[in-house]
Amino acid sequence: MENNAESTEKKESRSDNGSGALNDMTLLFPAKAENESFARVVVSAFLVRRNPTLEEVGDVKTAVSEAVTNAIVHGYRGASGDVTLYACVADDLFIVEVRDNGVGIADVEKAMKPFYTDKPDEERSGMGFTVMQTFMDEVSVESEVGVGTRVTMKKRLKYANGI
Amino acid sequence: MENNAESTEKKESRSDNGSGALNDMTLLFPAKAENESFARVVVSAFLVRRNPTLEEVGDVKTAVSEAVTNAIVHGYRGASGDVTLYACVADDLFIVEVRDNGVGIADVEKAMKPFYTDKPDEERSGMGFTVMQTFMDEVSVESEVGVGTRVTMKKRLKYANGI
Amino acid sequence: MLDNVRQKDTLIVSISGELDHYAAPKIRAELDEVLQDKSIRKLCLDLKAMSFMDSSGIGVLMGRYKLLNRRGGEIYVKNMNSHVRRIFDMSGLRQIVGVQE
Amino acid sequence: MLDNVRQKDTLIVSISGELDHYAAPKIRAELDEVLQDKSIRKLCLDLKAMSFMDSSGIGVLMGRYKLLNRRGGEIYVKNMNSHVRRIFDMSGLRQIVGVQE
């Protein structure tokens, strides 16, 4: 995984060709639990202009909440750092990405297994990735130990007739 | 003005000392008019956790709307580019910054005069900066021709007893 | 976005939603279309359902004022909240746009 | 965040607001405090006013299930929306937490 979050953001935002069909946003915020709800509100506000169903908004909020919580709890383990939330929508395809520059995941396949958690004592259920997979059409994880983690999630929207 | 938006963001977000008293966010989005309302929603969602009055939320939304509109209309003049919205709150001090890498302003003092506009034909009123100054406690503008513009606005919140 | 009622030479138009730079062209075009009817001398804008306005709204109101002023007409607003009132006061709109309390 | 009603050996607790990782510690602590009363055998969580739940909620419910299970008690929920239902189904909560329709 490339750890150059800034150049990546730049590229992504520049990918906008001004056609009006594509819109995107990048949000950076500190890894604090109080920002989980903020991240959900921002992604909803971004999505809502594309005329999503209530269910789609709920699905996206939940998936983003899981990924952001993971960045805070597992990626940074309570230490300070930034979480990046990138979202983009083009026609009916909505893509959202959550990145951290935290500890990374040694075995992604194992981490994504239902009920797997490295924090059972804190009552983590190990269902975060499973929730993401249930509520989104596609979830992919790139991670490197000591560098960070990037979770990319895609969803096709039923009605793409927003602005 | 420093044109290195990325390193600035980094620094700002890193200024968080994990005390819980300070929180901040950086939002990047393409310079499109449809994103003006999105920027307002995001800054409201950020602010609302500090228990602002309804009037304070309205003031901040309006000031941010003016600065973001200016970045799109004057900074980029309809060309594509990114607008950066940075907000931070520590105790009762709320700071919000709107940046663009657009054409810049040759004479900031003149630009800030009430009723001054370079686009009277488009029914711009020339009151954008005056609105910002009316609704915020402090407005400062740094700009360099060919590099971009940064508008920084501050407001003391009446009740700072949010999270 | 607009909802109109005609009373003799007065047209009452209700503006709903947000009046910012993004929405301004549409609202302006809709107002100018109804104002093509030259028998309209008074335009009353009902701002009750307008949830937001920034300085782009000043431009829209100034422009309609000028248009009506040329035909000897006038423009006023009703149901203005305190936020819009402050924008009116600072911009001098208060001097040219009547306020119906 | 919680609102409680006692009916014999059943405690009905209404959870309001969002149940995420940020809110979980507080909700957990409040539930565990009321559950210190050992005469409570049944915990019924009313989810009507809960506006959001993610997998952090699974952890909270699993934990309370274990606690009550140790004293031979049980836990169930009511007023579950379709979103929470899907989380229940995928996580196996459905097998251990009763659902009052």
Ligand SMILES: Nc1ncnc2c1ncn2[C@@H]1O[C@H](COP(=O)(O)OP(=O)(O)O)[C@@H](O)[C@H]1O
């Ligand atoms: N951003 C991340 N950084 C480091 N490790 C992670 C990250 N996200 C997930 N993990 C690892 O994957 C495991 C499973 O995650 P998840 O399915 O969300 O369950 P939970 O959060 O309940 O542990 C975590 O326990 C952790 O070990």
Ligand SMILES: Nc1ncnc2c1ncn2[C@@H]1O[C@H](COP(=O)(O)OP(=O)(O)O)[C@@H](O)[C@H]1O
């Ligand atoms: N971000 C910017 N980039 C370049 N020029 C700007 C920017 N913001 C403001 N200006 C200049 O300052 C003038 C006054 O701005 P303002 O008071 O907001 O009024 P208006 O937007 O109605 O023109 C503009 O007409 C423009 O010339």
